[in-house]
Amino acid sequence: MNNNFDLIKSAVSLLDLIGEDVALKKSGRIYKGACPFHDDNTPSFAVYEQDNRFHCFGCGETGDAVDYVMKSRSYPSHLEAMQELAQRYNLQLQDVDTESIKRKNAKKKEEKDEFIGYYRRRAEAARYLESRGFTDGELNSKTFALGYDDQENALVIPFMNAYGEVVGRVHRYLEEDAQPKYKNSAESEVFQKNEMLFGFDKARKEVAQQDDALYLVEGYFDCMAMYQMGVGKTAAYASAHITDGQAHLIKRHIKSDVKIYLIPDNDDSGWKSVRKNLRTLRKQVKNRVSVVTLPDGIKDANDLLLSDYELKDAQIESFEKYLLREDLENCLEIEDEYDVAFDWAKKTPNAMIRGDMAEYLAERWDKPIATVNDFMKGQVKLNHASKLKTGTEAYINLVERTQDKTPKIKTGLKPIDMMTSGMMKKEVCFIQGKSGSGKTTMLLNWIYHAIMHEGRNVLFSTLEMPAESIIGQLIQRHNSETKGKMEQRADEGSFDEGVAELLDTIDKRMRMVDEDSQSVEDIEHFTNEANVNAFDEPADIIFIDYFQYLKMNEGANSYERTSETARAMKGLAKRLNVLVVVLTQVNRMSGGGGSGKTTKESSKDTSSIEDTSDYLLGIYRPASDPNLTEDEKQAIQHEMYCQVLKNRFGAEADVKLWFDGMTKKIEDGKGRF
Structure with a gap:
């Protein structure tokens, strides 16, 4: 399904599509007009031609060509919108058929109807949130539409897609010794947890409104805690690792100039996941990514809410500098640290980030900042081990080369x-x-x-x-x-x-x-x-x-x-x-x-x-x-x-x-x- 979104984005000019319905006037790098989705006396609707996206600063509607067609035609899901665009622009969609659309719509209605019963008992959910440090549990339970299952004594957390539709749910059991603590509803045509981000339906609208940052946290309550602290631009990947599907969701809905802040859990598991999560993000998105390290003793955003600290007390640094620090901790000798830092300098084209690295390294190595700055520009080397090789060492390399079974590179001829x-x-x-x-x-x-x-x-x-x-x-x-x-x-x-x-x-x-x-x-x-x-x-x-x-x-x-x-x-x-x-x-x-x-x-x-x-x-x-x-x-x-x-x-x-x-x-x- 992700390929269909990419196909449509590359083939359809959103500016031309919206221009058929809305009178647009160029203003700098954007096109502005009256919003087609609400009574708009002043032009608050913007189309970003370069990113093929729209956003209304009045009602908050935002998205791409599929979102626009779905909203403007009152389609129940993006699948019908995709079919209209495919037919109009002669595009061949993958894995989409009419029967599938009907089944998915029926499944979403079923999920919504079943969840309403849990939501009616949200007062218990509100009391539990207050025990986790949320000062207004009733407000937060409504914001995230939390419910309660009295038969299983479990908080019921709805999973909503990017459009705010209930497609699945998670039971969080409240007994102290409950195992497991969390249980997801069965995956279906509309609910694949590894392709969704908890809270993303709300976060994407706030990000579009302010156009500055998206925060990614690990857990459900971390996401809710960020909202409690006034940081609504937050979504949770609800696992140890960010998946390709979740990264693609960000790519599709978040503009490339929005900064992404990754907030891992402040423990061994969270730290170990950072490198893989960064790699997954960087494969899909062009956004700058920084890593947020919480203060000592604060495990996650929910702990931060309960503490005397604030988000501004956390350490925020570029992902390059974060991984540099991590790699240095695995070095056995100072010469190894020089090699690691030199490699990271080559991988970091941004001169300002290299400057931040140099300041950190100068303090770590007790070297003059000017020397380390030159080193990070590739102009000097710091006391590297000797590069002189003996005949025996060269022969060992020859043996390794001869025995190397790595496939050779072929021309194909x-x-x-x-x-x-x-x-x-x-x-x-x-x-x-x-x-x-x-x-x-x-x-x-x-x-x-x-x-x-x-x-x-x-x-x-x-x-x-x-x-x-x-x-x-x-x-x-x-x-x-x-x-x-x-x-x-x-x-x-x-x-x-x-x-x-x-x-x-x-x-x-x-x-x-x-x-x-x-x-x-x-x-x-x-x-x-x-x-x-x-x-x-x-x-x-x-x-x-x-x-x-x-x-x-x-x-x-x-x-x-x-x-x-x-x-x-x-x-x-x-x-x-x-x-x-x-x-x-x-x-x-x-x-x-x-x-x-x-x-x-x-x-x-x-x-x-x-x-x-x-x-x-x-x-x-x-x-x-x-x-x-x-x-x-x-x-x-x-x-x-x-x-x-x-x-x-x-x-x-x-x-x-x-x-x-x-x-x-x-x-x-x-x-x-």
Whole structure:
């Protein structure tokens, strides 16, 4: 179901949709108009075009295209709204049918009717809340619609979806020795606890109203306690760990510029869950996340309510600094702490956060703040252990390398993969060719194989092509379709299952940076950012398109600049434990377009590419020769050759490939000619 929300969000312009019903006028970065959901004498209804979201500052209604259609059409659930949008925009929804909608609506009515009986006995619930430190138990029991089950002597906590509909419930048994203390109602078509956040129906409206922060706590009573303390922008994940479904709920309903504060329980279990919870959040949301550490002796937000402390007495810090502190506590020696801090500096592109880390480290290590600041910028190292290796140590590394059964990285083209025996992390591969040789298409086919067939995490740093052009060519490759067909699909805003599958994998496995004038240091920062914020595991491959456009040392001559940058690729591969693949243009003076062979000496401006690389591949296509007639070009249009010019661990030879310029496919040449 989550994929359907993403599909609609990417295909439907909320601004155009609402513009059919409401007269909107641009005001800065938003569009304003009279709210369609209440009598609005002053324009209090805002549409955020960039985020595809709306919010009314008068009545509090907020949401996306599905929410708008559901509310404006008076549909009983978002499923009917999704069906209307799918039909209108020719979208193929997954796992949705009319009978399912009817069953879900009937189930929600059943849950609501059954809960009303518990809610009538809420006076007992109010008395229990007062025993937990809530000064007005009656008010809070109404706010969260708590009920009471007299037969089982249990508080009944309703679980509401994001729209405030009762879809499930939780019994909290009140006997002191009750085991278990909590029991959820059975999961159903409308109630999947791991995809819901307790209190989120109220929190999302308050967040939209104030647009500043969302607080996440562990337990039901923690959420209620935050409301008692005046912090209504709170939801509970009601477990030790935040799930992917809960993170997606936040992604869908909370704008990306809203700060998220994670408040773990202040005990061993809570601390151990933080890293996993942060990783789950960062995979889904782009929001900044900070971690709140409660004062000593205060276990959770409910304890905070009962104490003399306030939320402002807690320690709040960026998640990077929090995890840095945690990692340092696991170090045995000071040199290990230096390495850990240096790694976190590389993973933290925000200079101000690195400055906060430096202040903490300077105090911890009793070092001058200026020295630690330089260290966190990567300019100095602090008393690292010796890097000198003995022959025995090197042999141990060789044995480990030989015995390492980790799957090698393949291009997806069998003749090349057989010759290289697959490539490894910490290695560098340069792919060279003239303009028109098809080297960029070769790179995109390799990326496609890496993410779709090998499950690799990839950073693509492109200094020439915009991200939308990359996606367009990958769609062509995936669907075996022409550029015209792909552009028609994009113009219509339509997605089939194939495109949805590709985009889901790209979102999980790939990040692109299409900024010009990137340096090697920039690419390292981008990769570290992706490792922390996007990928479930660190990146496996960095692809760079292309070498000559990289930002280099302006203080050196041309040969020195390119040689220095070529050598920097090797350092990048080793530091990040990745395979680095770089496209490079060859000398233009040899002519012939992309039809001619290249040599080890062909690399433009520098021989250091050949010296630095573990693998050097040359790409050429005979059909790109400008001197050929159209008939001659047609006869050899599918021929492509890859020269294995340098292969550190194997043979060198020319490999014949099959090239289809219409669909951007490159495949093994065997049997295709």
